[in-house]
Amino acid sequence: xxxxxxxxxxxxxxxxxxxxxxxxxxxxxxxxxxxxxxxxxxxxxxxxxxxxxxxxxxxxxxxxxxxxxxxxxxxxxxxxxxxxxxxxxxxxxxxxxxxxxxxxxxxxxxxxxxxxxxxxxxxxxxxxxxxxxxxxxxxxxxxxxxxxxxxxxxxxxxxxxxxxxxxxxxxxxxxxxxxxxxxxxxxxxxxxxxxxxxxxxxxxxxxxxxxxxxxxxxxxxxxxxxxxxxxxxxxxxxxxxxxxxxxxxxxxxxxxxxxxxxxxxxxxxxxxxxxxxxxxxxxxxxxxxxxxxxxxxxxxxxxxxxxxxxxxxxxxxxxxxxxxxxxxxxxxxxxxxxxxxxxxxxxxxxxxxxxxxxxxxxxxxxxxxxxxxxxxxxxxxxxxxxxxxxxxx
Numbered sequence: 001x002x003x004x005x006x007x008x009x010x011x012x013x014x015x016x017x018x019x020x021x022x023x024x025x026x027x028x029x030x031x032x033x034x035x036x037x038x039x040x041x042x043x044x045x046x047x048x049x050x051x052x053x054x055x056x057x058x059x060x061x062x063x064x065x066x067x068x069x070x071x072x073x074x075x076x077x078x079x080x081x082x083x084x085x086x087x088x089x090x091x092x093x094x095x096x097x098x099x100x101x102x103x104x105x106x107x108x109x110x111x112x113x114x115x116x117x118x119x120x121x122x123x124x125x126x127x128x129x130x131x132x133x134x135x136x137x138x139x140x141x142x143x144x145x146x147x148x149x150x151x152x153x154x155x156x157x158x159x160x161x162x163x164x165x166x167x168x169x170x171x172x173x174x175x176x177x178x179x180x181x182x183x184x185x186x187x188x189x190x191x192x193x194x195x196x197x198x199x200x201x202x203x204x205x206x207x208x209x210x211x212x213x214x215x216x217x218x219x220x221x222x223x224x225x226x227x228x229x230x231x232x233x234x235x236x237x238x239x240x241x242x243x244x245x246x247x248x249x250x251x252x253x254x255x256x257x258x259x260x261x262x263x264x265x266x267x268x269x270x271x272x273x274x275x276x277x278x279x280x281x282x283x284x285x286x287x288x289x290x291x292x293x294x295x296x297x298x299x300x301x302x303x304x305x306x307x308x309x310x311x312x313x314x315x316x317x318x319x320x321x322x323x324x325x326x327x328x329x330x331x332x333x334x335x336x337x338x339x340x341x342x343x344x345x346x347x348x349x350x351x352x353x354x355x356x357x358x359x360x361x362x363x364x365x366x367x368x369x370x371x372x373x374x375x376x377x378x379x380x381x382x383x384x385x386x387x388x389x390x391x392x393x
Contacts, residue, residue: 008147008391014140016104020097021136022064024090029062031055034089036065038073041081041095044170045114045163050089062090065097070110072096074134077122078231082114096136105149107156111163112144115385129216145389155388162384166377173235173370176363183363184312187356188348203343206305209297211270211336212290213259220245225252225287228261228294230269233277235371238267238285252289259290266297266311271334276320278311295336305347308357313345 013019029035031054040050065071066088073081075094084106091097100106112118122139126132147155188198203209218227227245232238247256261267265281271293281288281296290296297314299305313319326339387393 008145010143011103011146012140013098013109013142013144016101016144016146017070017109018099018101019136019140020063020065020069020099021093022097023061023093024064025061026056026058029053029055029058029090034087035062036071036085036089036091036095038075038079038081038092038094041071041073041083043080044167045080045083045110046167047083047085050087058090061093063093063095063097064088064090066099068106069097069099070106070113072098072113072139074136074139076132077126077134078119078132080114080119082110084110094133096139098139103149104144104146105152105156107160108152109144111156111159111385112389113142115389116382118142147391155393158393159381159384159388162377162381166374166381169370169374169377173367173374176367176370177236179363180312180315183359184316184356187359188346188352198346198348200344200346202341203345204337204341206300206345206347207297207310208300209295209337209340210259210290212292212294213256214292216292218245218247219251221248222246224248225260225289226285227289228267228291230271230274230277230291230293233267233269233274233279235374236279236367237371238279238281240285240288247289252287256289261286261288261290261296262298264298264307266307266314268295268297268314269293270295270336275335276315276323278314280311293334295340303350305345306350306353306357308360309348309353312356312360318346319343 032052034050035053035058036047036050040047042048065085067086070082070084071091073079073094074096081095098109100109113122121142122134123132125138126134146152212228220227224246225248226240226243227247228238229243229245232240232243252260261281263281263283263286267279267281267290269275269277274293297310299307299310322343323335323339326342327335384393
């Protein structure tokens with residue numbers, strides 16, 4: 001066993017790196033500059049949809065960064081939007097560019113800040129109830145264990161390789177999930193084009209749906225009935241293993257009994273960057289209470305709409321385009337029953353739905369196999385992270 005973390009000196013992040021907020025006004029942002037917003041950073045530490053902007057495209061001041069920085073999302077830090085760009089650009093002021101100094105390896109610092117323990121710690125240091133933010137001052141006070149630079153690089157290299165394995169598996173899953181819509185349209189055609197072929201109905205004529213309670217200040221307990229969180233919606237599954245939010249049974253089966261989900265409900269996130277994420281509920285998840293910004297669905301009559309078709313429709317472009325149109329003008333989509341009641345659902349014949357159901361089962365079996373492999377890769381990575389920063393790697 002190597003020296004434990006306790007034997008390493010602990011240095012405040014502010015003494016090892018600069019939290020740089022080099023402001024760039026809109027008129028000084030050159031055409032061709034890459035812009036990163038929080039929506040372009042994932043919780044897995046990668047970038048998506050980063051695009052170049054022209055002078056005048058952005059309306060407000062941004063922060064400049066280089067390929068030597070680590071970008072740290074200070075808004076809702078529990079989302080773990082912490083990543084290392086391989087390009088220069090400008091970013092939202094809700095992102096803090098961190099420039100590591102000569103005493104700390106950038107990869108080591110990145111992995112340390114991204115570990116679940118530090119993400120939770122960051123969340124505990126936020127201010128603001130509705131839009132929790134981590135201040136630069138609080139971030140600068142984070143204590144960073146500091147082994148020798150060569151040891152830092154060795155640790156970072158191991159974690160980089162393990163992270164690469166799980167990233168590649170995640171990319172394979174992402175590509176498979178894109179086939180979901182292809183499978184749907186191959187069976188039913190593009191619903192937007194086939195609107196005259198199939199009958200339609202308003203969503204609340206064929207589906208039961210219910211929004212979670214609009215509670216801002218839950219009274220949590222150490223155990224009891226689990227409370228659903230949008231963070232539990234992962235790759236089309238409910239991941240409740242690390243749930244730390246519980247309601248007392250008295251409250252859950254009393255005040256919130258109408259919001260307890262049931263086996264085979266489909267739950268969906270309805271707000272912000274997570275909107276549209278779905279997962280099925282099975283008996284192992286119960287008891288489980290809905291939360292704010294979630295909605296549950298089930299067919300009113302499975303002889304008319306099967307559960308697999310319901311799921312496919314709610315993930316189809318035909319549904320998402322309707323929601324996008326209904327919430328036009330919002331900075332982030334945020335929809336509920338009033339919007340859902342305006343959605344039209346196209347309803348193919350039952351034979352076509354059952355045919356799709358069989359094909360979908362084969363598709364989900366392949367997807368589940370890849371997700372299980374990803375879970376193994378994640379477990380390996382998390383184990384290595386835990387050992388790395390306790391000096392046992």
